[in-house]
Amino acid sequence: METVKRRRRRGLGIAADVSVLALLLLIAFIVIGPYVYTASPTLVAGGERLQAPSLAHPLGTDQFGREVLARVMAGGQQSLRVASLTMVLTVVAGTVLGLVAGALRAWDEILMRISDAFLALPAVILAIALMAVREPSEANVILALVVVYTPRVARVVRGKVLLIREMPYVEAANALGARLARVVARHVLPNATPELIVQGTFIFGYAILDEATLSFLGVGPPPPAPSWGNMLSEARYLIRDAFWISFFPGLLIGLAVLAANIMGDGIRDRYDPRRGE
């Protein structure tokens, strides 16, 4: 008990705690920022083109005189929407499929072979290819990312189910005549929750990175709505004259993904007694 208490008080470890704080600050910046700094992210101002960062333009302006700070915040909102929805939908779909595969032998082989095939394709490539068949919109980016990451989550959940299924307490529950649904709800899901949170955190990070990649390649949500990816895509022809337009969106992508990854590592160490000594 003693050690358990001490672990509790330590939180997630310094790095993970800092990254949780960083994520919260980033979310506050993106969500509350536009109320404080009210410049329009899409207003074209011909006279203010390519202004370097200054007091009047905190992060400078782009080739159409639009405020980079306002665009970075608006782009962040899109990233946040895509990442959150992708995370929730993927975890739900992955859990359902993983439970089915883990609990019903007949489905296991089929589902796992299909997931093998999905895993043979790098996530970004599959997402790009999926965008070929749909309009480049925010909803379709989310759909593509959910399709890409669901097999990965399903595998993790299935593994967990197979492990938990052999536990004495599950055998006991089965012996008492508990129905499958009850065993899943009372024993399997609670035991799989920490792993699901970890997976969800990583998917949140990857979704931000992948959405930016799709937008950068021009197969994401279309302009003029700013996204971190399409800002980078437009700005890379201007690095000679205006490097700041490329610098800030990329920095924010890196920060968000880094924080999500470290947070995921922290949660994993916290719940897995074998790791993080």
Add this chain to the structure above:
Amino acid sequence: MTRFILARALSLTLVLWLVTVIAFVVIRLAPGDPSAVMLGSDATPAAVAEFRARYGLDRPLAMQYVAWLSHVVRADLGTSIYLGRPVTTAILERLPVSLTLTLAAFVIAVVLGLTLGLVAAYWHDTWADRAVSAVAALGLALPSFWLGICLIYLFAVRWRVLPSGGFVEPWVDPPASLRHLLLPAFALGYLQSGLIARMTRASMLEALRGDFVRTARSKGVAERRVVVKHALRNALIPILTVTGISLAVLFGGAVVIETVFTLPGVGRLLVNAVVRRDYPVVQGTLLLVAAWYVLVNIAVDVLYTVTDPRVRLRAS
């Protein structure tokens, strides 16, 4: 050994076949087809029908799939709707670019990852270890295309020491080719070096704690030899696994880097095909990427036996 490779090849062929199903079904199920892109929105219904008949788009899906698959097994990936040329030719033309980039990035990822991982494991729990962790974590988080843009800004725009893009075949002009490859290969390889460094560190830490390392040290084996010959040799299997995954993933990452550095590779082909809804090209590229993954996996399995004679490959 031969039996193992055959069995493995068989199960991976199954994976490849499933990829053909995904590549075909997922891409064809969606509404919208290339005729709209190729002919424009004001095409007459007759022209659309003629176009669809020419490319077999009017036949039932299952028949289209069987027809496509029967060509695929003969290495004929169909005809690009936009380019009007065989997909296989289009891919083969661009493959050297992507392969060169992938392999160069792979060399950087392995050298950097192994070195960093060894340093972190050997000087465990020191500032060096923490610095390596930070470098690795950054590698997993930074968008490769942003890293590429930053590198172009520094090396091509500011200091003007390296070109900002383009491709020179290594067999035509090796020095120029190397100069063109350096930035893209680093932008791509750095990201995977983090993964390799992490695995090297973990695996080496375990090996360095082994009894055989203590024995080697106590009988006076030079420290360098202890690390490289005794510890690293025993830590190699997990490192090899993650390195194999890297090689597979790098080929996918090349897609994005090719766009940043304007390299005429398979990745650019894929992205352009997606924008133009050129299905045969999209499907062909997907298959190529999956085939690469499968080949790398077989190679890694075989290398297990080479690195560790205790591993016996069984066809199970």
